[in-house]
Amino acid sequence: MKINVNGIDHEVDVEPNMPLLWVLRDELNLTGTKYGCGVAACGACTVHLDGQAVRSCVLPVAALQGKAITTIESIAKDDQLSRVQQAWIDHQVPQCGYCQSGMIMAVESLLNNNSQPTEEEIDASISNICRCGTYQRIKEAIKEVLTQNQENG
């Protein structure tokens, strides 16, 4: 089976119903995408499928033919952090950090689709779990990116 991850085509020999999460982690050794629940309940496994945030733990790899998968590993370009990643550092968001790949992927996708989401839209779309409770700083970091978006028109 062929899948395209971060712009690279990979041939993987797996069952069609294997969730993308495990193809990424165990077949391609892309471990930035995390396992948290396996049932689409926590968001730790969030990646982009053609730019949209999806929970890879319930996404059978067979459904991905011809689609572009993006993982946390390719969000920074040439060591240049994305604005979301930079805001995460500026606001000292991560604690243990385990949920943050998924958080960042969810937020990147939200902001790509909507450069000025309302607080309600943010609350509704970022349903990832952070057991360390970094939510307040996530909100502050998103706010900073929104301000930058506004300034950049």
Next chain:
Amino acid sequence: MAKERTRGQKISRRAFIISGAVIGGGFALGLGGVAFSNYKKKQFSGMGFEGAESLNAFIHITPDNKIKLAIARAEMGQGVHTALAMLTAEELEVDLEQIEVIHPQVESPYANVNLATHYERTSSSTGFHFMEKVAYILPYIATGGSTTIRDGYEHYRIMGASAKEMLMKVAMKKWFIDIDKLKAEKGFIVNTETGEKVSYGSLASFAAEEKPNNRPTLKAKSNFKIIGKPTQRIDLKKKVTGAAEFGIDVRLPNMLFAAVKHCPIIGGEITSITNEPEVLAMRGVKHIVQWPTGVAVIADNTWRAQQAARALTFEINTKGNEQLSSAHISKLLKTRLDKDIDHVKEKIDNTATAFKAANKVFEAEYEVPFLAHATMEPINCTVLVEEDKARVWVGHQAPFLVTMATAKEADVNSSNVEIDIKYLGGGFGRRAENDFVAEAVRIAKAMKGTPIQMVWSREEDTQFDTYRPAAMASFKAGMNNDGRISAWENHLSLQSVLRSSIGRNFPLMTPPESQDTTAAEGALGLAYNLGARKVGYSFIESPMRLGFWRSVGHSYNGFFTESFIDELANEADTDPYEFRAKLLPSNSRQKKVLDKVAKISNWNSPLPEGKSRGVAFHESFGSIVAQVAEISINPDKEFSVDKVFCVIDCGNYVNPDTIIAQMQSGIVFGLTAAVYGEITIEEGKIQQSNFPNYEMLKLKHMPEVITNIMENNEAPGGVGEPGTPPIAPALTNAIFAATGERVRSLPLKNHGFKLA
């Protein structure tokens, strides 16, 4: 009859008693530890510090002027790598960017030091509530009890200062000048007469020959450039790019993956697998390993292993636990609660006499359920067992237990166990247990020579946890007409965490029932003036596996005591803040913290219709925290927590930004438990399995937390746990203020309350 102790009496501890401090607390340092660290090369292998000169066991300098700093404390989100690096950088005079943190092997210098703890707490004490806990097993390496800074605050500074002195001595000889003509700056020794400078890296090999000074002069607080200033964490770039390596991310050549299925009945055993051939025939499956409480399937991919483990069918021996239920345990707790206190741990004057003299006696009972840790990263451990040695890659809070468990299970000498501690995707006490390490070694031993990563599914993680115990408390207070409390009795009924956890991890050291230092922590030595007192606990037995859960005994005692105090305020017809303030010694640190939270929350200002406030105050792990929860609630019991005002007095502190983060974190942890948290048992099985039925607070529920840190010059206190205990009572007290409904058992969802 239980041994009683009165306030003011000295508590002495036998050395080598492993107590709640194992994970729950304790503080340690002292010259013993410092001297140990400086007997360099004899007590530590230097493994992991190759290519660098060791100035002591902690500080290793490379020729290109990088500092490899040994930190044998788990980075599980609480920012300890950064904080300990800050302490070192301050005295060593280097930039934080120069420091690379390395987790050393399980070796003596990195232990919490074997210093017996004595403390005295008198009724007039305005001091610090030191944890009544000690742990001194060398090499006793563990992270818990919010002790890292309390343990390391001076130790890491001494190591830095001592290393700097050694470098300076070499520079003195090099330039033939007095030490006062030299200055250490950003990793260089500068000759202030000539302006010449030389890097630490180029001096290190000579400095390593200098005699270390165990009592170097430390900087005065007023000269700190790093300590006490908000500082960016050193681990975050990795954590925003997916590059941070957690235990579950370890990838090795030829590695296989294992999934585990445990016996579904609590305390039960698996007697046989009834479909082994079918499971072995599944794609990718290599091997099946069985032991009494579980079975592992080894496969070439985690998902395949999980699928195969789920397909396993067993015959089991329920060990008579097939009828175990939450109702049954509740009944045991209540029956025990209704009898006399088994272990009285605090007694002041005669409560019976005081109750007789009181104008009014008020009583109440409270209950909390079992809780799971639910670390975001499910339990996992990677092991390679070879003929006479073993290697372990794991995120763990107690590496010394990892070594012990590995040596035992792999049947190798502990000196042939190499450990590699990774970032922890949350710990909260769960990763202080060695059960999962032992399982991973057992699995890997079945395929010697092949590294195997064992990952528990979220379901196994939830159902085979070491739980925070369910607990009940009864309170009785005598009150005078002036609103003063003249008598206070508090009886706790629960199963012993300490005996359960140490019984598993370190059976020989299991303390007697009377020496459980966690059961009543947060119920003893309350700073309030309560008149005559009698406080203690009684234990029940059950097959539940218990463990240390962020803030341990404080997690329930904070809720119990601060709910009851609030009830008494209501009985006395007094404002809940005023009532507490009157009970605290004037000018005490406690009173200052409480007053401060009233001030920043505008306690006396009116709130609009549908909003209310609740206050709670609790000391734990050497810190004092007060919180005010401001909530909105409607008649359908739908509520939101809008703001939490939080004041902490943790004495001298290192990274204030981390403290603010830990207060937010502790509050979310406590709120999650207060609103949703509940592990229940039916027919011998845990009913919850994954986040859909063991719910977590989410972004949309997050209150705005406003934290204030008190400034003083007291000894450092903990910050990882103290934020958790006060939030549940602050919330339920706010609910009472709004609705008149007193919530005496958690979680709130069982009383019809819904987080909007």
